[in-house]
Amino acid sequence: MTDWTDPDTFAQVLEHVETKEKGNCFEDFEEGDVIEHDPGLTLTQFGNESWMSQTLNHDPAYWRSDAAAERGFDEPPVHPDYLTAATLGITVEDLSEKGGYFLGRTDVRFPTAPVYTGTELHVESEVVNRATSSSRPEYGIVSWRTRGKDAETGDVLCSYERTNMIPRREPMATDGSGERTDGSRSSSELRSDGGAATAEDDGDDGPELPEEFIAPEGGYFEDFVGALEEADDENAAVAYRHERGRTQDDVTVASLPLSTLNTAKQHHNVDVMSDSPSGSIVTYGDVTRSTALGHARSDEETWREVGFDDESFHTFVAVGDTVYAFTRVLEAEADASSEEAGTVTFEHIAFNQDDEPVYSGTRTAEIRKRSN
Structure with missing residues (x-):
């Protein structure tokens, strides 16, 4: 009888079985797709205060009722940094768990403020752009518009647009003309490390400070x-x-x-x-x-x-x-x-x-x- 827990036997088993992978690849995203993220969380006082304390965000309006009242809040609200991080965190499983470089984020806004603890957060993301990386053919570039909503009212609490490099299932080939064979746009505005491209050296002696x-x-x-x-x-x-x-x-x-x-x-x-x-x-x-x-x-x-x-x-x-x-x-x-x-x-x-x-x-x- 086979002992599946024998270390040598188990090592052989692991070499042969399939790994059930997590996350999505570049090819899984199409412009216009809207992803409703299944995970959601309740914005709690513990989560809010844990985030603020560990990141040294000590604004008293987010900690004390009297300071909150002076600022026009009904009670200490959820800190915008925690709300932003929670909104993005919920999306990772569907958008970027495969890895790749986080290229940037912009237009971070809080349309419904303040937000109070006890609010249930529901998040959706829309694919707004996909492009091929000219520097890394094994990756594509995807941008999403993400909205964190109050699950009860549907009000948008936090929104932003972010861009990531996402692994491809197969590296992209070109037809020799620079055009991508899958019809996606090409981006050359990236360094080999995935960061934003910098201007070419124009011969200046140094920065003008x-x-x-x-x-x-x-x-x-x-x-x-x-x-x-x-x-x-x-x-x-x-x-x-x-x-x-x-x-x-x-x-x-x-x-x-x-x-x-x-x-x-x-x-x-x-x-x-x-x-x-x-x-x-x-x-x-x-x-x-x-x-x-x-x-x-x-x-x-x-x-x-x-x-x-x-x-x-x-x-x-x-x-x-x-x-x-x-x-x-x-x-x-x-x-x-x-x-x-x-x-x-x-x-x-x-x-x-x-x-x-x-x-x-x-x-x-x-x-x-x-x-x-």
């Missing part, structure tokens, strides 16, 4: 306006770094993504990732992003989050890496949803202990006015 860097004196709207006005009078930029850093550990790398139903093996399967460039599991991009944003928010008087654009992830972050943040203030205007605040647009860059950028994006937020 401003003569001076200015930091705002405080975190109120007026402080950002004053710094921008000072920079306009000189060859200067309003740009500064934040002191706090957060070293990545098992909780941030594995626990937080799993809590959002993110099934990507990059975040929890050490065995598979041992042969990857990182050599081990890596941090969920939304953890890296939220950590850097938490550092930035600690130096401002945030009133409301408006949205995010042009988000990119430049290299992986692993256990033991430390995430820091840098901010450049782009513009400020007095109009906002409340007279209590003005609107400021920032560029945030997360970087590691070796001063390498790991994330960048443009953020628009309402910042409290000192006069109120």
Whole structure:
């Protein structure tokens, strides 16, 4: 009688049986397809506070009832970073579990805000574009418009467009003219590592940096306006770094993504990732992003989050890496949803202990006015 648990016997069995694979390949996506993601979750106080505490997002309006009331909330709401991460996490099983590079995300918006704990989240994604990678024929490029909805009312709570490289079942061949034989469009705007292409070297000696860097004196709207006005009078930029850093550990790398139903093996399967460039599991991009944003928010008087654009992830972050943040203030205007605040647009860059950028994006937020 065969002992199936004998190590040698079992090893032979594993060599012959089929593996039931997870995830979809590039060929499975067609423009116009709408995917209703089966997983869903309830946005809980525990999940919200776990995310915020581990990423150093300590805005009291999301923690204390009195601070929430001052901000016009009925109770401490779900933090936009947790909502964004949960919306994306639910999609991974259907969209990107096969792996591939996360090329970017833009037009992140929160049409129904605030969102409160106890809300059941349902997510759908529409394929808005598919293209062939000119640099990696074994991958295709897919963009989706994703909407996280209140399962009860159908109201859109979070929406964005993201783009990934997705493995193909078979590498793409061309007909010799540069045209793809499957009729998909070709994209040449990628480096071999999957990041955005950079401009060709035009012979310049180096980057043209401003003569001076200015930091705002405080975190109120007026402080950002004053710094921008000072920079306009000189060859200067309003740009500064934040002191706090957060070293990545098992909780941030594995626990937080799993809590959002993110099934990507990059975040929890050490065995598979041992042969990857990182050599081990890596941090969920939304953890890296939220950590850097938490550092930035600690130096401002945030009133409301408006949205995010042009988000990119430049290299992986692993256990033991430390995430820091840098901010450049782009513009400020007095109009906002409340007279209590003005609107400021920032560029945030997360970087590691070796001063390498790991994330960048443009953020628009309402910042409290000192006069109120």
